[in-house]
Amino acid sequence: MSSLQMPKVDNSVLSRKDKIVSDLESIIDPKNVLSHSDELRPYETDGLTAYRKMPMMVVLPETVEEVSNVLKYCNENKIKVVPRGAGTGLSGGSLPLEDCVLLAMGKFNKILEIDFTNRCVVTQPCVTNLAITHAVQDKGFYYAPDPSSQIACSIGGNVAENSGGVHSLKYGATTNNLLGIEVVLMDGTITKFGGKAMDAEGYDFLGLMTGSEGLLGVITEVTVKILRSPEVVQAALVGFPSIEDAGNCVAQIIAEGCIPAGMEIMDKALTKATNDYSKAGYPTDAEAMMIVEFDGTQHEVEAYITKVKNIAEKNNSSSLKISKSNEERLKFWAGRKAAFPACGVLAPDYMCMDGSIPRGKLAEVLNEISKLSKKYGLPVANAFHAGDGNLHPLIMFDANDKESLRKCEEFGADILKYCVKVGGALTGEHGVGIEKRELMCEAFNNRDIQQQLTIKVALDPNSLLNPGKVYPILRKCAEEGRVHVHGGKTKFPDIPRF
Amino acid sequence: MSMEEKQNSQTFQDFNQSVLKPSTREEISEIIKLSYKKSVPLEITCLNSKKKIGRNFQTEKTIDLSKYSGIIEYKPEELYIKVKSGTPIEEIVKELDKNNQQLAFEPTDFGYLFSGKSNWGSIGGVVSCNFSGPRRFKVGSVRDHLLGFQGINGKGETIKSGGTVVKNVTGYDLCKLLSGSFGTLTVLTELSIKVLPKPETSKTLIINNPHVKKALEYLGKSLSSSVDPSGGVFYPESFEKYFTFNDLTHQGALIGIRIEGPFVSVDQRIKRLCKELDLLVNEYSVLDVEQSNIFWNKTRNLEVFSNTKKNLVRIVVPMSETLNLLQKLKNMDFSYFLDWGGSLIWLELNDISIKILNEIREITKQHKGYFTLIKVEEDMKASADIFTIDPIKYKISEKIKKSFDPKRILNPGKMYTGI
Numbered sequence: 001m002s003s004l005q006m007p008k009v010d011n012s013v014l015s016r017k018d019k020i021v022s023d024l025e026s027i028i029d030p031k032n033v034l035s036h037s038d039e040l041r042p043y044e045t046d047g048l049t050a051y052r053k054m055p056m057m058v059v060l061p062e063t064v065e066e067v068s069n070v071l072k073y074c075n076e077n078k079i080k081v082v083p084r085g086a087g088t089g090l091s092g093g094s095l096p097l098e099d100c101v102l103l104a105m106g107k108f109n110k111i112l113e114i115d116f117t118n119r120c121v122v123t124q125p126c127v128t129n130l131a132i133t134h135a136v137q138d139k140g141f142y143y144a145p146d147p148s149s150q151i152a153c154s155i156g157g158n159v160a161e162n163s164g165g166v167h168s169l170k171y172g173a174t175t176n177n178l179l180g181i182e183v184v185l186m187d188g189t190i191t192k193f194g195g196k197a198m199d200a201e202g203y204d205f206l207g208l209m210t211g212s213e214g215l216l217g218v219i220t221e222v223t224v225k226i227l228r229s230p231e232v233v234q235a236a237l238v239g240f241p242s243i244e245d246a247g248n249c250v251a252q253i254i255a256e257g258c259i260p261a262g263m264e265i266m267d268k269a270l271t272k273a274t275n276d277y278s279k280a281g282y283p284t285d286a287e288a289m290m291i292v293e294f295d296g297t298q299h300e301v302e303a304y305i306t307k308v309k310n311i312a313e314k315n316n317s318s319s320l321k322i323s324k325s326n327e328e329r330l331k332f333w334a335g336r337k338a339a340f341p342a343c344g345v346l347a348p349d350y351m352c353m354d355g356s357i358p359r360g361k362l363a364e365v366l367n368e369i370s371k372l373s374k375k376y377g378l379p380v381a382n383a384f385h386a387g388d389g390n391l392h393p394l395i396m397f398d399a400n401d402k403e404s405l406r407k408c409e410e411f412g413a414d415i416l417k418y419c420v421k422v423g424g425a426l427t428g429e430h431g432v433g434i435e436k437r438e439l440m441c442e443a444f445n446n447r448d449i450q451q452q453l454t455i456k457v458a459l460d461p462n463s464l465l466n467p468g469k470v471y472p473i474l475r476k477c478a479e480e481g482r483v484h485v486h487g488g489k490t491k492f493p494d495i496p497r498f
Numbered sequence: 499m500s501m502e503e504k505q506n507s508q509t510f511q512d513f514n515q516s517v518l519k520p521s522t523r524e525e526i527s528e529i530i531k532l533s534y535k536k537s538v539p540l541e542i543t544c545l546n547s548k549k550k551i552g553r554n555f556q557t558e559k560t561i562d563l564s565k566y567s568g569i570i571e572y573k574p575e576e577l578y579i580k581v582k583s584g585t586p587i588e589e590i591v592k593e594l595d596k597n598n599q600q601l602a603f604e605p606t607d608f609g610y611l612f613s614g615k616s617n618w619g620s621i622g623g624v625v626s627c628n629f630s631g632p633r634r635f636k637v638g639s640v641r642d643h644l645l646g647f648q649g650i651n652g653k654g655e656t657i658k659s660g661g662t663v664v665k666n667v668t669g670y671d672l673c674k675l676l677s678g679s680f681g682t683l684t685v686l687t688e689l690s691i692k693v694l695p696k697p698e699t700s701k702t703l704i705i706n707n708p709h710v711k712k713a714l715e716y717l718g719k720s721l722s723s724s725v726d727p728s729g730g731v732f733y734p735e736s737f738e739k740y741f742t743f744n745d746l747t748h749q750g751a752l753i754g755i756r757i758e759g760p761f762v763s764v765d766q767r768i769k770r771l772c773k774e775l776d777l778l779v780n781e782y783s784v785l786d787v788e789q790s791n792i793f794w795n796k797t798r799n800l801e802v803f804s805n806t807k808k809n810l811v812r813i814v815v816p817m818s819e820t821l822n823l824l825q826k827l828k829n830m831d832f833s834y835f836l837d838w839g840g841s842l843i844w845l846e847l848n849d850i851s852i853k854i855l856n857e858i859r860e861i862t863k864q865h866k867g868y869f870t871l872i873k874v875e876e877d878m879k880a881s882a883d884i885f886t887i888d889p890i891k892y893k894i895s896e897k898i899k900k901s902f903d904p905k906r907i908l909n910p911g912k913m914y915t916g917i
Contacts, residue, residue, distance in 0.1 A: 115816075115818070116722065117718060117816075117817065117818040118816040118817055118818050119721065119722060120816075140724070141722075161667065162667045162671065164665050164667075168665055169664060172638065173665065173667075175642075189890060189894075191890045191891065191894070193891075195816075195866055196816035196866055197814045197815050197816050197866060197867045198635065198639070198814060198838065198841060198842075199628065199630070199634075199639050199678070199814065200868060201678070201868050201870055201885050201886065202678075202887055202891060202895060202913070203675060203678070203683075203891075203894075203898055204628075204641060204675055204677060204678055204679075205675075205891070206674070207641060207671055207673075207674020207677070208670060208671065208672075208674060208675045208898075210671060211667050212670055212671075216670075228722055228724045228726070229724065230726075251575040252575075254574075254575050254576075254577060254695075255574055255597070256695075257598060257695030257696065257697075257698065259694065259695065296759070297724065297725065297726075297763055297766065297767055297770070299762045299766045300759050300760055300762075300767075302762075303759075303760035303761075303762050303763060356661075356663040356664075356665045357663065358573070358662065358663060359575065359576055360573070360575055360576060385665070388663070388664045389664065389665060423661065423662055423663070424661070425661050425663055425665070425666035425667075425668050426668045427666075427667050427668050428663070428666065428667065429667060430667075432669065436668075440668070443668050443669075444658070444668075447655045447656065447657055448657050448658055448659065448669075449669075451651060451655070451657045451672075451901075451902070452669050452672070454902075455898065457901070458897035458900065458901040459897065470669065
């Protein structure tokens with residue numbers, strides 16, 4: 001796993017390290033240039049902790065002009081730059097390079113403007129996702145995308161990764177909730193894409209930058225739209241005797257015109273594990289369990305819940321509970337949100353995959369995963385954002401056993417390939433980063449990738465901004481990567497993960 | 499003749515024609531490959547509903563995609579439809595109707611504006627222009643509904659991005675970049691579009707005779723309310739003749755606020771909204787579903803400007819700026835209505851000159867918005883800027899254009915000189 005090939009180290013840069021440090025100290029406040037190994041250690045990895053590399057140095061700019069000057073300097077001197085937000089990303093997007101300047105955006109941590117008239121918030125990029133909701137909730141508003149790491153992940157990182165969350169079907173991912181950004185390009189150009197007005201004309205650079213994983217520009221300001229909090233949120237907890245029944249129920253809910261705020265399915269293994277862990281009151285005898293949630297006005301929510309109840313019964317539901325209070329609703333979710341630590345109890349290590357599949361293919365994909373589980377001799381538990389088709393299989397293994405790790409990685413790659421085969425995607429919300437880089441050719445052919453690379457070259461001709469990420473270096477379909485958790489410990493063990 | 503050219507001429511005989519009507523992706527690719535080789539600029543067209551939007555430009559040949567049409571795959575339970583780019587919007591809407599689904603972004607039918615009758619255009623055109631209807635502020639624009647595409651770049655290479663699932667962060671999101679690029683980067687061939695269920699019912703609260711200032715206040719409150727409206731529009735008095743509905747109790751200026759959803763919730767939400775806005779009984783009326791649908795179709799299709807001989811400008815600003823912007827225009831001869839809850843101003847101008855247009859553009863910029871010339875007198879078109887762009891974005895756009903279409907053969911100059 002540690003043998004991932006990264007861009008060739010530029011020794012001429014490393015040999016100039018002292019000069020570069022002193023140059024950068026003249027560009028930004030010297031106390032914000034870190035070069036001692038003790039200072040660099042915290043930056044050696046992000047949420048994908050299996051990979052570590054010490055950067056050459058770290059800079060912590062405080063203004064957009066400083067970001068621009070640093071990038072301009074690095075561009076002129078052919079120095080690689082890796083941008084970093086909160087460092088919670090699960091695909092290794094901020095993994096440092098040995099010869100890079102790590103551009104840590106941590107000091108951009110202020111909300112700049114709350115504008116209720118235009119229902120938006122202008123913020124610096126290193127404000128956390130949840131802090132935006134906290135800033136507006138007293139007036140009854142919230143920011144919709146809710147990646148599960150929302151207490152720690154930064155909004156700038158959300159833009160870079162186009163983060164999702166459990167409510168993506170109804171409310172969209174980051175890209176659908178973003179109005180504008182300020183960006184600095186590798187040559188130091190500062191520009192704004194979008195703003196408070198909807199759909200800026202011209203090429204949609206806002207859309208292009210969102211999800212570009214730090215390869216095209218550094219985000220220095222973000223304008224997001226905020227929504228009025230729904231009056232009522234209610235959830236139903238439904239058990240099914242088979243995955244097929246659960247899958248059919250999902251299809252029928254959608255076919256009958258309901259768009260739930262969230263819809264989650266867990267298989268029997270995960271239902272049992274999470275119930276043991278969090279005592280959520282799940283139907284542990286069910287082969288599949290579904291949590292379906294609606295929000296809106298009282299009458300609206302009641303109408304949908306009644307509809308779902310009827311549909312579930314028609315699809316052989318074995319149990320059905322409807323939340324009677326917000327506390328009960330949160331209890332329904334408590335088990336689901338503890339999926340990671342619950343699996344940590346079952347095995348020394350597990351890997352969380354992140355594929356997208358058409359909703360209707362759930363039973364087929366889970367059957368395939370079950371076959372693969374037998375083939376590799378590794379247990380697996382599955383969580384599925386049924387609303388938006390995002391599947392998170394958790395493969396259990398023992399990292400101390402090299403053979404077990406190898407099998408786990410092969411297993412994971414086979415799952416993702418199967419997701420693509422049935423019409424899904426390699427990654428639904430974690431990003432490609434370094435983790436799924438070598439699998440890109442499963443989803444794209446050479447021309448597709450070349451087209452994307454020409455865009456990169458157009459904006460960063462020397463390929464200095466976050467090189468080695470997203471696009472395969474050798475263009476081979478190696479099998480590696482995924483979120484690796486040892487002994488139930490992620491880098492941020494207290495952050496819930498889906 | 500090289501091998502390649504021989505092959506091309508075998509499968510696509512008509513390259514000598516000035517209007518090329520390919521019916522397969524291979525033919526489109528061949529045409530572009532030949533054009534690339536010979537540096538022949540191409541105009542990309544289909545049903546010509548929006549042909550007049552954009553700058554005038556000269557090309558030797560035209561690709562007409564109207565024969566490249568049809569639904570490839572429709573999966574109602576997966577909430578997407580995959581179509582060829584030349585497919586008429588009408589055909590898609592009809593198909594979705596069968597399953598009670600819809601294109602939630604409400605594509606504008608520009609046929610009324612330019613010819614006085616419906617010409618809804620093709621899906622490729624709708625995506626390429628990215629003009630979205632009244633539901634924009636709630637569900638996003640066309641670009642938010644494009645899940646994936648396949649297209650041919652300016653070298654004749656087939657490229658793709660995205661897919662058919664809503665959650666997909668694999669590689670750059672080219673769906674966004676191509677939406678609204680007016681055919682200048684890639685000829686779209688296949689499009690996977692997100693579809694959504696139609697609401698059970700829809701009604702419209704009409705508030706009678708407000709002043710524009712009061713109207714913006716009402717719209718602002720409504721859009722910030724948990725009753726969650728899906729349309730918010732203001733028509734000044736001059737348009738009253740277009741809205742003679744049985745359910746209307748008054749004439750004059752009006753605000754329309756659309757509430758959609760399950761039957762039981764819609765009445766309750768309208769009642770709630772009236773209370774939140776402190777409306778007296780004689781200050782409003784409610785359009786029932788049929789009249790409500792007609793009302794919003796008229797709005798979506800700009801029917802109040804049907805076949806106008808005047809000029810039409812589309813201005814988008816943050817809604818807090820709308821009132822001040824309108825006040826700055828008061829010495830000009832215009833009529834207007836407001837959509838998107840007050841953020842979108844459709845401005846119909848009687849007499850224009852480059853000076854007036856520049857003035858409006860400058861005012862729009864001051865108010866943090868942008869401005870697009872949708873319809874303009876032919877003799878003005880050559881000299882007026884249709885879109886606005888600043889030098890930095892122009893430079894970036896130039897680079898992006900080059901990365902897709904290095905010889906500038908796809909709709910060259912349609913958006914900006916040199917792009």
